[in-house]
Amino acid sequence: MAALSTQPHSHGAVVPVASRAEHFTSYDVDAFEVPGGREEIWRFTPLKRLAGLHSGAAATGSAAVEVNASAGVTVETVGRDDDRLGKAGVPGDRIAAQAYTSFENATVVTLPGDAKSEPTTVTVTGAGEGQVAYGHLLVKAAQFAEGTVVLDYRGSGAYAENVELVVADGAHLQVIAIHDWADDAVHVSQHHVKLGRDASIKHTVVTLGGDAVRVTPVVQYAGRGGDAELFGLYFADAGQHQEHRPFIDHSQPNCRSNVVYKGALQGEGAHTVWIGDVLIRAAAEGTETFELNRNLVLTDGARADSVPNLEIETGEIEGAGHASATGRFDDEQLFYLQARGIPEDQARRLVVRGFFQELIAKISVPEVRERLEAAIEAELEAVGA
Amino acid sequence: MATLEIKDLHVSVVSEDAPKEILKGVDLTIKAGETHAIMGPNGSGKSTLSYAIAGHPKYEITSGTVTLDGEDVLEMSVDERARAGLFLAMQYPVEVPGVSMSNFLRTAATAVRGEAPNLRHWVKEVKGAMADLDIDPAFAERSVNEGFSGGEKKRHEILQLGLLKPKVAILDETDSGLDVDALRVVSEGVNRYKASGEVGVMLITHYTRILKYIEPDFVHVFANGRIVESGGRELADQLEAEGYVKYTGSKEAAALS
Numbered sequence: 001m002a003a004l005s006t007q008p009h010s011h012g013a014v015v016p017v018a019s020r021a022e023h024f025t026s027y028d029v030d031a032f033e034v035p036g037g038r039e040e041i042w043r044f045t046p047l048k049r050l051a052g053l054h055s056g057a058a059a060t061g062s063a064a065v066e067v068n069a070s071a072g073v074t075v076e077t078v079g080r081d082d083d084r085l086g087k088a089g090v091p092g093d094r095i096a097a098q099a100y101t102s103f104e105n106a107t108v109v110t111l112p113g114d115a116k117s118e119p120t121t122v123t124v125t126g127a128g129e130g131q132v133a134y135g136h137l138l139v140k141a142a143q144f145a146e147g148t149v150v151l152d153y154r155g156s157g158a159y160a161e162n163v164e165l166v167v168a169d170g171a172h173l174q175v176i177a178i179h180d181w182a183d184d185a186v187h188v189s190q191h192h193v194k195l196g197r198d199a200s201i202k203h204t205v206v207t208l209g210g211d212a213v214r215v216t217p218v219v220q221y222a223g224r225g226g227d228a229e230l231f232g233l234y235f236a237d238a239g240q241h242q243e244h245r246p247f248i249d250h251s252q253p254n255c256r257s258n259v260v261y262k263g264a265l266q267g268e269g270a271h272t273v274w275i276g277d278v279l280i281r282a283a284a285e286g287t288e289t290f291e292l293n294r295n296l297v298l299t300d301g302a303r304a305d306s307v308p309n310l311e312i313e314t315g316e317i318e319g320a321g322h323a324s325a326t327g328r329f330d331d332e333q334l335f336y337l338q339a340r341g342i343p344e345d346q347a348r349r350l351v352v353r354g355f356f357q358e359l360i361a362k363i364s365v366p367e368v369r370e371r372l373e374a375a376i377e378a379e380l381e382a383v384g385a
Numbered sequence: 386m387a388t389l390e391i392k393d394l395h396v397s398v399v400s401e402d403a404p405k406e407i408l409k410g411v412d413l414t415i416k417a418g419e420t421h422a423i424m425g426p427n428g429s430g431k432s433t434l435s436y437a438i439a440g441h442p443k444y445e446i447t448s449g450t451v452t453l454d455g456e457d458v459l460e461m462s463v464d465e466r467a468r469a470g471l472f473l474a475m476q477y478p479v480e481v482p483g484v485s486m487s488n489f490l491r492t493a494a495t496a497v498r499g500e501a502p503n504l505r506h507w508v509k510e511v512k513g514a515m516a517d518l519d520i521d522p523a524f525a526e527r528s529v530n531e532g533f534s535g536g537e538k539k540r541h542e543i544l545q546l547g548l549l550k551p552k553v554a555i556l557d558e559t560d561s562g563l564d565v566d567a568l569r570v571v572s573e574g575v576n577r578y579k580a581s582g583e584v585g586v587m588l589i590t591h592y593t594r595i596l597k598y599i600e601p602d603f604v605h606v607f608a609n610g611r612i613v614e615s616g617g618r619e620l621a622d623q624l625e626a627e628g629y630v631k632y633t634g635s636k637e638a639a640a641l642s
Contacts, residue, residue: 331442336479336529339439340493340545341467350492354483354528 020247020279020311025090029056029101032094041093044273044305046241049212051132051158051186053095058102061127063135063159065107070118073147076108084108085138088164089192089218092247096190096216099134099160106136109149111173113142119150119365126155129184135161141171141199148365151177158186165203169196169223175203176368180375181210190216195255197223204363205261207234207242208375214243221252221284230259232274233359233372235379236302238267246291247277250284259291262359264352265302266379274324276308280317288318295326296355298348349380387454387470387552387585389415389438394449396430396437404445407433409610411449415553417583420599422621424590425607426629426637431589432476434607435557439473440466453553468497470552474542474559481529486541487511489529490548497549514547517577519570535562543574553585554578560595572598593625593639608632 023041026032034055035042047054067075078085085106091097111117127133139149145168153159167173181187187210193201207213219228228248236242248257263272274293295304308322330351337347356376363369396408407430415421425431437444438451440463451458453469461469481489490511495501502510515522518540530538539559546554556575560568572595579586579599588599596604596618604620605612606629613632614620624639 332479333481335439335441335463336475336481337489337493338463339467339473339475340489340549341464341496342492343464343496344462346492346496347464350484350489351481354481357483 020277023092025092026097027086027091027100029094029097032097035094045214045243046212049186053098053158053160053188057132059132059134061131061133063127063133064125066123067109068121070120072112072115072117073120074110077105078108079105088166088194089220091162091190092218095160095188096162099162102134103136106138108138111141111145111147114144117147119148121150121152123152126157126159126185129156131157133157133159138164140166141168141173143168143170145171148174150368153179153181153187156182156184160188163189163191165191165193165201167195167199167201170198172200176363177205179207179210179213183211185210187213193219195221195226195228198225200227202229204231205244206372212241216245218247220249221255224252224254226255228257231359231362232261233356234263234272235376236265236270236272239269241271243273245275248289250280250287253284254286257289261293262356264296264298265304266298268301270302273305278310280312280314280320282313285314285316286318289320291322293324297326297328352380386583387417389553389585390452392450394451395447396433397445397447399443399445407610411611413612415585415587417585419602420586420588421603421605422588422590422596422601423605423607424624426633429607430610431607432557435473435555435589438555472546472549472551472554474546474556476558476561478530478538478542480531482531484529485526486529487525494548514544518544518574520544536567539563539571543571546578547574555587557589560590569598575599593621596621606632
């Protein structure tokens with residue numbers, strides 16, 4: 001976009017330790033070393049602020065999970081032994097494994113097959129300030145299901161979880177995860193998306209609140225014709241750490257993925273990290289993929305790290321690309337708007353709103369859209385932009 | 386009776402190296418009802434004059450004054466200048482992704498007029514103004530200038546001119562890059578604005594062809610950062626025939642061959 005001065009991104013300078021295909025995964029927390037902070041997958045994360053989630057902190061409470069299910073959608077609370085759990089993917093880091101090892105109950109939300117359902121909202125409220133909790137959520141969209149699930153994270157405390165999003169053959173699932181945590185909250189989450197044949201997911205991550213939030217959405221394909229759209233929208237204020245690590249694992253032919261994450265940063269110590277991995281395995285002929293990350297730095301003292309990685313093991317693909325740009329406010333845009341009489345603060349808001357507009361427009365739930373517009377407005381009020 | 390008065394204006398461009406002086410003492414007074422053509426070769430400082438008056442942060446005023454009806458323009462912020470009644474139609478209008486043209490126009494009109502226009506009247510007004518400039522109504526929902534062709538951008542600059550109704554309009558090479566039809570449509574838009582009231586126009590151009598459509602009252606030759614000769618229509622005709630060689634020492638045509 002013209003608003004941003006494009007800088008060379010750092011993927012040329014960073015040599016991945018190994019192919020993404022060789023990343024270690026396990027359900028068992030003890031199979032992972034306690035990270036020290038220098039590991040490739042942890043080097044951007046402020047481990048000291050994670051309340052021990054990475055180093056074996058025991059649960060001291062539990063998060064409240066409340067589901068407002070629409071007609072036809074079933075909700076169950078199940079034990080660890082439910083054999084539907086753990087099928088969408090294996091935890092890819094120590095905190096995800098810790099969450100998998102530690103959760104007591106899981107929530108299972110099932111969208112009925114061959115039917116269209118209204119949006120269902122899952123509200124997760126943290127265990128409270130100073131508390132540690134682990135959780136597990138499974139969303140299943142049955143064959144030819146069509147529907148939306150909003151995940152709404154609120155409250156205080158440290159919370160680690162795995163979210164399984166299983167989309168059966170021919171089903172279409174939209175998931176919007178809104179991280180609207182209180183200022184103290186620490187949240188580390190891995191989303192495991194499993195797409196069946198001709199299935200699609202539209203997955204949007206919104207990160208606004210919390211002290212440190214790290215979300216790792218992983219997409220795997222179980223058949224041909226899968227289509228994944230991953231969107232992210234984040235706004236980091238002074239002192240906040242927001243990290244998003246989407247990984248698309250193309251292992252099946254004729255699948256598609258599109259990743260667009262956009263973030264704004266303002267205030268001293270605001271830090272965002274985006275690591276976008278795409279792996280096209282040898283079998284994934286006919287793959288079409290694109291990933292994009294844009295960051296808009298509104299004030300001094302904020303830092304955005306952006307690393308796209310694209311690994312291609314077959315030449316027989318439709319297309320693959322990535323782009324990353326981090327820029328400051330565009331003075332030419334401000335000048336143009338002001339030259340039409342629009343006061344500077346209003347002009348800034350127009351530009352920031354415009355920056356996010358493309359992503360907000362893709363959210364098909366009007367209440368969520370309005371909430372995000374209001375949240376962006378409130379963020380801009382806060383800095384007096 | 387609006388009057389824009391520029392006196393002994395010196396302007397430098399702010400760059401990473403030492404500032405470079407571009408305007409070297411410009412004197413010009415534009416009164417309501419007058420159209421002044423500023424003609425000059427490339428690099429003479431014509432665009433710098435327009436940007437400096439509008440308040441672009443890249444340009445630094447080192448001395449001189451600019452007043453609009455006696456008010457000190459140089460003391461005003463960019464948006465205050467626009468609200469005071471100055472308008473700059475830019476040579477390279479800026480793209481603003483994600484902001485729709487209709488939202489932008491309404492926000493600008495609200496700012497300039499001091500109150501939000503009545504919605505029903507406003508929709509009609511915009512539709513009519515767009516039709517006058519042969520602009521497809523679909524443009525209203527597109528992002529400001531994003532993906533517009535050069536001609537579409539210029540039409541939208543004149544659309545804004547018509548809607549914001551400034552006291553003094555500065556048109557910076559509005560004719561550049563326009564085909565014959567677009568030049569006619571855009572010129573008609575400027576003439577409608579001129580006919581709408583007691584307004585002043587500063588028409589900056591390299592070529593004489595737009596003067597076939599917009600009649601100037603005064604023609605000024607701009608070279609090396611200042612006005613070097615002023616006259617009437619006949620001066621443009623002379624430039625058409627002889628080019629700028631007399632003022633620059635190098636051969637540069639003022640007419641398209």
